[in-house]
Amino acid sequence: MPLPFDTVGQAVGAATWLVGVVAERLIGDRAAAWAARHGVAQEEVARLRAELRRANLVLGAARAGAAGGRRIGNEQLAEPIAAVRRLAADARNLLDELDYLEIHDEIKDKVHNRCSPSSSKAQSIIRFAYGFANQTSKYISSAVKIPAMHNKEDYPSTSKRRFERHDIMNGIKRMKLTDSAGQTIPERELEGEAVSDGTPERNLCKDDISQRITIIVDQLHEICEDVRKALKQDKIDEITRLTNSTSTDSREEGACYTETKVFAREDEKNEIVKLITNGSASNQKLAVLPIIGNGGVGKTTFARLVYNDPEVKAKFDVGIWIYVSASFDEVKLMEEILQCISEGTHKSVTKNLSMLQDGIKKYLHKRFLLVLDDVWEENERRWEKLLAPLRCTEITGNVVLVTTRIKSVAKIASIAEQHINLGGLKEDVFWLFFKRCIFGDENYQGRRKLQKIGKEIATRLRGNPLAAKSVSTLLKRRLEEGYWQRISDGDEWKLQGDDDDIMPALMLSYNHLAYHLQRLFSYCALFPKGYKFNKEQLVHIWIALGFITDARKRPEDTASDYFDDLVDRSFFEKIEEPWEDSYYLMHDLIHDLAQSVSVDECLTLDGSGPVTVSQYVSHISIWTDAAYKKKQNGKIEHNETFDKGLTAIQDEDILRSLDSLVLIGSYDRTSSLSFAKILRQLKYVRVLRLSALFFSADILPSGIANFIHLRYLELRSTEDTLKCLPTSLCRLYHLQVLDVRHCCGLNDLPRDLCNLVNLRYLLVPESGTLHLHSKIVRVGELKFLQELKEFHVKPESGFGISQLEYLNEIRGSLRIFNLDNVIEKDETTYARIKDKRHLRTLSLSWGRTSVNFPKEALEGLEPHDRLEHLHIMNYIGVTPSWLGENITLKNLESLYLHDCTGMETLPPFIQLPFLEKLSLVGMSSLNEIKFDSDYASASRGSSSFEEDMSDLDDFALADIEICKCPMLTSLSLLSCKALTKLSIKDCVVLASIDGLQSLEQLTFCEIKECPCFPYSPDFERPFQRISI
Structure with a gap:
């Protein structure tokens, strides 16, 4: 299929990216180790790695040729480049399958090694049996004769563990264990768990793997020769060096300008x-x-x-x-x-x-x-x-x-004549606007030569503010005459049509993007014009598709930086409205640009015209609202163009190679059979968004477990028929994001969800009394999890406090409930809360009626020193050292201690310079609240007092709530200069509040049910309320 020259260049870039991704994965040893364990020669993997490296060099030569202005005929390159991409995708999919089965084996090993009987009595018996294996050796030896192992290599470690557990379990079964009532414990309680039935098998035997690798290697070698001939280039290494020098062009980053919204309007x-x-x-x-x-x-x-x-x-x-x-x-x-x-x-x-x-x-x-x-x-x-x-x-x-x-x-x-005509800005005004976009100041007078070239460029922008914003992002990054002159002389301007055509200016901005940003931007063409982009959602999708390859930092951070780059370059505009969360819009002309540069990779089915499916297509979006159209007479009828497009994409070769399928819009029952057929034919899909369906049978096709490459799954249902996700979903081991926030009836999770070992986000409905995160059994196995809103400690298996031990990637907020189920004194240390350095809010809660738990339990739950918000409820133990005189949480902004009846002392809050909100409720043992240090109190009146207390001016505490503290007799607020709100209730022996009259910032003061506190008219000021 012949392609325009610029499309060939795009295809070369895409193929280069994909080959690089696969080659990078082969550097690791997971795939090689799995292949070796299944009898595949290491030479096969090495050959694939070498051929991918060679393909990368050849593709680099093609890109270098294009960079040097050499126009390569599309007939020569189109087919070979498409073939390279297909083969690289085949290699990626093979590695995915190897990864998948490796994870599957690891999960089976865990299950076989995990003894998790259904009753706690049986669990203690099994622990006893394992702990005293020497006393039961006669039973074990009678079960199986263990052969001698002369070398460690005779039995791989995983097989050895499995073998030993099998022997022990058989021996235990022969013991006919009984519970305290004399009843024999059923064997099913000793068997532990099993990996979910129906795990997809790819029949990957030694010969199958070797054959697939050989095919990929041989075909890659042949196709790369075709590309070399098309390029007529023998010095690959030399051109590769040229590629590296041009592709790593460093751009000088300038300060982002602040757009003046009202400029000249x-x-x-x-x-x-x-x-x-x-x-x-x-x-x-x-x-x-x-x-x-x-x-x-x-x-x-x-x-x-x-x-x-x-x-x-x-x-x-x-x-x-x-x-x-x-x-x-x-x-x-x-x-x-x-x-x-x-x-x-x-x-x-x-x-x-x-x-x-x-x-x-x-x-x-x-x-x-x-x-x-x-x-x-x-x-x-x-x-x-x-x-x-x-x-x-x-x-x-x-x-x-x-x-x-x-x-x-x-x-x-x-019908009226009143209207506003907005034309392009006048030449002199536009130049001032353009200067502001570049230099941050419309009156800037420096760099005279740059300004001369800038004026030449400005005349081509036809007074259009969008064009000015787009091109200025290029110019301000490199304030160099040569660079600006190259932009002024660029070929893009030759394509400019009438006086209103600004597409060349937008294309210029696109062409100067780094390839990774071009790829991220072009993907956004899948979404309709006017779509409200959510940054977090787009970041998750980009990561799922493998677009984020920088391994130096967290992928979400890298993708977020890339998105911000696109915003800075005016490809997106941030919209902040008072009545909803902020979102991002893409201007219609920018969207047109995205569609034009992604025409071969991204296909949008919106019923607006006939569909042409490219051999390069990897991503398809279906706008289900386009299934119907309204005629001139107001009659609604099915959109035949949409139906034809839906039929056109139901080709097995097209669907099996898709990376993304995105459904946008409302449910259309008449198209549900077509959707079901499409879903059945997907094989390598990585992003699946089903936002247009109602019923569970439609939302979760029976074969969803076959989508083993899936990284991102978003489901939406406006009906409440979907109560629990199916167990088959727990076999999507590569899944990184499961977004079911809009499944309104969802109230339970499958028990095996912990098998999704690569899961980073489980986004669930926020409604309901019990957060769904708290229902994840053995959540500790999800070590990459980035968010865990709630965790409930329970006595049953899979909900112990130790589940939190290795979840050190969780961030944001974490609420831990039912801590009274922690029995042992040191058990809380297993949670390793201090290692969770990305948490900003921590809530710790004990049961209201429980008294049988260690009084020092809170000691082992010390957070990291960057925590900003801490809530502790219903704790009857003593104050932990980390919340005492030498408090470690110096960055706290809010502290809530409610019904902590055993705490007698608290730290001097002057040690918390960022504390803004303090809430103390039901502190029945607390007899003193200190807002400054003992040393400061003792030093009042000394010559060095002012110097020692200079930090008081920075004490940020603005809101204090004190309620039901029956032993509190006095309070000193002399240090709380920033206090604006004070609420004190039900403190029956509180007799004095020192410094109340001097709080100049105070606008709300409420003192109720404090019978010993003397009321004084001197306390009253405008906007204050005092109740006694």
């Missing part, structure tokens, strides 16, 4: 704000005001400025923002309007147009501002259906802002 903004708040629009029941302009001139930014203007916000009761794009569906738009204008109180769900219109009319007693962003619809009847119910109000001043590129849309939407 102040007059237009003031005009429309005045029109909305005090002009003619304020007297109409509904005014539709179009904002017209070409792509990239800042229509959305301008509309957002108006929308967030304080004067505008004060005018309207309800604000609604809807991104429309090409999919103008009046029914869906009305649904969104109804949900917003009713503030979520309208619960009925309907697709009936009349019912939606009636529903909107009921809530039109509030003045609203509606923004319809990026509208293309020119059908007057559809506009009238949308606007008709909005006019049925007695409230004047309602406004609809419409941003569009098309003047005819503005004429249809608004």
Whole structure:
């Protein structure tokens, strides 16, 4: 299949990346060790490694040739490069399978070596039997005659462990063990556990592995020769050195500029704000005001400025923002309007147009501002259906802002002549804006020669702010004349069309991205225009696909840095709204760029046109909402173009080679059979997002356990039929992210979830009284887990405190409950809380009624010294040393001690300079609270006192809550200069609070149920409340 030259260059880059990934994996010894254990010669693995290295050199030569301006004919290179990619993918998949079966063997070994009977009585008996094996030797020796081993190598360690356990278990069975009631313990309680049935087998015998490696090696050798001939290049090593020198081009990083949102648009903004708040629009029941302009001139930014203007916000009761794009569906738009204008109180769900219109009319007693962003619809009847119910109000001043590129849309939407035309910035103003983007200051006068070249570049940007932001990210990274001149003379400008064409400027920015950033950016073409990107989700997907190869630090950190690079280069824009979490948007023109550069690797099925499937396709997204379309007469019918596309991708060769399948949108029952067929044909998929399905049978196909390469799985269900994930899912040993946050009925997890040994994130619904993380049996086996929200200590197997021992990657917050189930004094040390240095919040809780636990249990739960928030509840033991006079938690920002009835002393809180919130509730043994040190108190009045207490000015404590402390007689707040809120309740012997009158920052003071505390009018100040 002939490809354009630039597409061949993209394919070369993709093949180089994939070959490098596979070669990197062969450096390790896991795959080689597994192959050796199964009788595969090391020479086979070495040959594959050598041929991949050779392929990398040849591909490097191709990239170097392209870098040197040598145009290679696509007929010569297209097929060989595609073949190299396929073979590299085959090698990667083979290594994945070897990895998978290696993990499977390890899990079987663990299960065989783990004695986990179903009853605690049986468990203690087995421990006794193992501990005193010498006393039961006669039973064991009668079970099996153990052959002598002359060399250690006669039996591999795993086989030896399995053999010994088998002998011991048989001997124990012969003992006919009984419990305390004299009942024989069933054999099933002595057998432990088994690996889940139905583990996918690939029948990987010695000959099969050798044959697959030989095929890959031989074909790679032959194809690389074809590439060499096409390049007509004999000096591979020399060109490879050229590749290294050009591909490692270091870019000077400049400071990120701060975009001035109102640059040169102040007059237009003031005009429309005045029109909305005090002009003619304020007297109409509904005014539709179009904002017209070409792509990239800042229509959305301008509309957002108006929308967030304080004067505008004060005018309207309800604000609604809807991104429309090409999919103008009046029914869906009305649904969104109804949900917003009713503030979520309208619960009925309907697709009936009349019912939606009636529903909107009921809530039109509030003045609203509606923004319809990026509208293309020119059908007057559809506009009238949308606007008709909005006019049925007695409230004047309602406004609809419409941003569009098309003047005819503005004429249809608004019968009035009022509109705002946004053109490109004038040449002199644009130059000032461009300078601000590059140098951070529009008045910058330095580097005269650079400014001269910059003006030449600016004239090609046609006054377009988006183009300016994009190109400026290149220029400011290298303030060098030669570099700027190369950009000014670049071939991209030769492709520029009419006066409004800024795509060459955007392509220029893309071409100057490092390859790893190009790859990450192009993948985003799978998502629809206007999609609200979640940074965390995108990071997880990139990692799952193997795009993040830098092993020097945590992959999430690397991917996050790469995403920030794309934001800095204006490929994404961060949106922060007061009513929802921040998200990122990609401008429509940037999205067009992503689609153009990913046209062969990424396929989007959105029903907008015929589908052409490339031989390079690796990622497919299906927008299920496109399954239907609305005709001009308003009738809804199935989208034949979508159906044809769905049929076109149901090719076995296409589906078996997919890395990603992403479903976006709502459920479509009529297409469910096609979806099921597609899922059955997937073989090597690594990212699977099923966000459009309702029923458990659809969401989890019976063969999901065959997706052994899967790294990222996201499931969404709007029904509550899915109560528990199936056990078959526990055989996806490569899985890194399991996202079931939107499975609303999920309330349990399979027992074998701990078999997902590569799992990094289990994202679950947050609703419910018991967090699903607490239901993971033997969570300690998930050593790569990055988040564990809750852990409940239980007496049964798999929930002991020692499960936390090796979970040192968990971060964020951790809540540990039922610590009263810790029996032994030193058992808490097994949790190794201090080693979990990424935790920021720690909550420790004992049962309210339990008294039979070690009084020093808290001593072994010392956190690391960077902890920021600590909560301790229902602890009846003594104060641990790490929370005493020499407290180690110097970075605490909040401390909550509730019902810790055994604690008699606490540290001087002046030792915690960052502490902002202190809550002490139910501290029945506490008789003193110190906010400064004993030394400071003793030194008051001395000449060195002011110097010694200089840190008091930095003491950040702003909020104190003290409740039910019956032994507290006095309190000194002289050190708490930053205190703004004080709440003291039910302290029956509290008689004095020293320094209360001097707290100048205090705005809220509440003292209740403290009968010994004397009330004084001197305490009262504005905004304070004192209750006695």
